[in-house]
Amino acid sequence: MAYQPPVYATSIGDAPASPLALLRQLEWRVRHAVENQLSGEYRSAFRGRGMEFDQVVKYTFGDDVRDIDWNVTARLGEPYRKKFVEEREVTLLVVFEDTPSLQFGSGAQSKREALLELAGLVMLLGAVNRDRVGFVHATPSGDYLFREPVRGRGAIMHAAASLLACPAPSLSKLNADPAPDSGIPWRLLSRAAPKHSVMLWLGDFAPRPEPEGWAVLRRRYQMMGFRVDDPWERTLPDHGQFAAYDPTAGQLVTIENSAAERAAHAEWRNVREATWTTLFPDVLSRLVVSTSENRLDALVRFFHARMRAGSIR
Numbered sequence: 452m453a454y455q456p457p458v459y460a461t462s463i464g465d466a467p468a469s470p471l472a473l474l475r476q477l478e479w480r481v482r483h484a485v486e487n488q489l490s491g492e493y494r495s496a497f498r499g500r501g502m503e504f505d506q507v508v509k510y511t512f513g514d515d516v517r518d519i520d521w522n523v524t525a526r527l528g529e530p531y532r533k534k535f536v537e538e539r540e541v542t543l544l545v546v547f548e549d550t551p552s553l554q555f556g557s558g559a560q561s562k563r564e565a566l567l568e569l570a571g572l573v574m575l576l577g578a579v580n581r582d583r584v585g586f587v588h589a590t591p592s593g594d595y596l597f598r599e600p601v602r603g604r605g606a607i608m609h610a611a612a613s614l615l616a617c618p619a620p621s622l623s624k625l626n627a628d629p630a631p632d633s634g635i636p637w638r639l640l641s642r643a644a645p646k647h648s649v650m651l652w653l654g655d656f657a658p659r660p661e662p663e664g665w666a667v668l669r670r671r672y673q674m675m676g677f678r679v680d681d682p683w684e685r686t687l688p689d690h691g692q693f694a695a696y697d698p699t700a701g702q703l704v705t706i707e708n709s710a711a712e713r714a715a716h717a718e719w720r721n722v723r724e725a726t727w728t729t730l731f732p733d734v735l736s737r738l739v740v741s742t743s744e745n746r747l748d749a750l751v752r753f754f755h756a757r758m759r760a761g762s763i764r
Contacts, residue, residue: 470615474608476570478745481575506535542600543577544644545570545586545670547637548654549620554698557683558742563619565679565742566653571611571653572747573677577605585644586610589635590620596637600644637662646671653677658722661730676731677738685741687716735760 470689507523510530547570547587570586577584584607585600596612596617619691640650641664650672668674673742683695687708697704731737740749 453701465480470612473568473615474611477568477571477682477747478533478579478608481521481572482579484747484751485576485579489564506534507531507584523668528568540602541580542644542648543582544600544640544648545574545584546616546635546640546650546654547586547588547616547617548648548652549588549590549617550655550657551591551620551698551701552655553679554619555681555696556742557681557688557695560742561743562655562681563690564741566677566744569677569679569740569746569750570653571615573748574611574614575606576750577640578611584610586614587636587640587643588614588617592620593621593634594670595636595644597639605702624742625728635662637664637668641668641671644672647673649673649675649678656723656727656730658719658726668719673736674731675736676727676740677740679740679742681742684720687713700762705710724736 482715507520508531509663510519510524510532514532518534520531520533523531547566549563553566554561556562556564574586581602583600583602585598587595589595597614598613601607601610604694644650650668652674653676653700656676656678662668687706690708692707694703694705695703727739735753738749738753740746
């Protein structure tokens with residue numbers, strides 16, 4: 452049977468109806484996935500090499516060469532490596548970049564609705580695995596809502612419900628008072644969680660330069676990017692003229708399906724992918740899901756792939 456995404460919004464761009472009810476519907480699926488499909492792989496996939504530095508010890512055959520401390524090795528004349536101790540818990544910080552373009556949807560569900568569901572699933576995974584979970588909801592106008600990472604099912608459920616209940620950004624306010632950047636408070640987030648925490652950026656990822664301090668953030672956190680694509684973004688419909696709603700312009704536009712439009716669409720798609728891979732060069736640090744795809748299944752495959760890669764390394 453084909454995947455039928457849950458319908459929980461009254462219309463494109465509306466806040467989800469009864470976020471807690473939606474989260475309770477998703478929770479049993481998450482628990483089933485953790486118990487029967489993921490087991491300990493979620494924790495291994497997120498933790499990676501996210502450990503705290505302990506001391507420098509002599510390098511022995513079989514140790515990870517990536518841990519060699521080249522300064523100490525050069526000073527002492529023989530190889531030494533950094534030793535790490537595993538942290539007791541994962542801290543997950545969800546960054547939801549809410550833009551008008553997310554309100555587009557060619558099917559039963561908009562990209563925003565699908566991305567909010569993906570964010571809720573990730574936060575519930577953190578709750579089931581007894582991690583600390585926080586979030587920031589940012590809009591292009593510069594407004595944002597920040598919740599510090601918390602532990603415990605109830606606290607995380609409340610935080611996730613707060614995120615899902617955030618209203619979509621107002622196009623009129625955006626046009627009147629645009630922010631100079633994406634609206635994400637990067638300076639705040641640079642110290643919002645402990646080192647080696649997982650920072651998960653969910654958004655539309657239109658072509659853009661790297662955020663200020665991106666290199667510092669990548670050193671401090673395990674950075675991952677999640678994106679939801681509408682089928683029309685991947686391939687334009689193969690038929691004659693049709694009308695589509697452009698949420699960034701707030702109006703209907705006519706697509707003529709001309710060769711020029713298709714060429715422009717292909718160029719935009721290539722530029723967007725180049726930006727996407729520049730921000731997240733490791734294929735295992737980024738996930739793209741379609742609005743017609745089962746988001747939990749996609750997460751399970753993502754964690755399986757990271758776990759396998761970690762065991763090979």
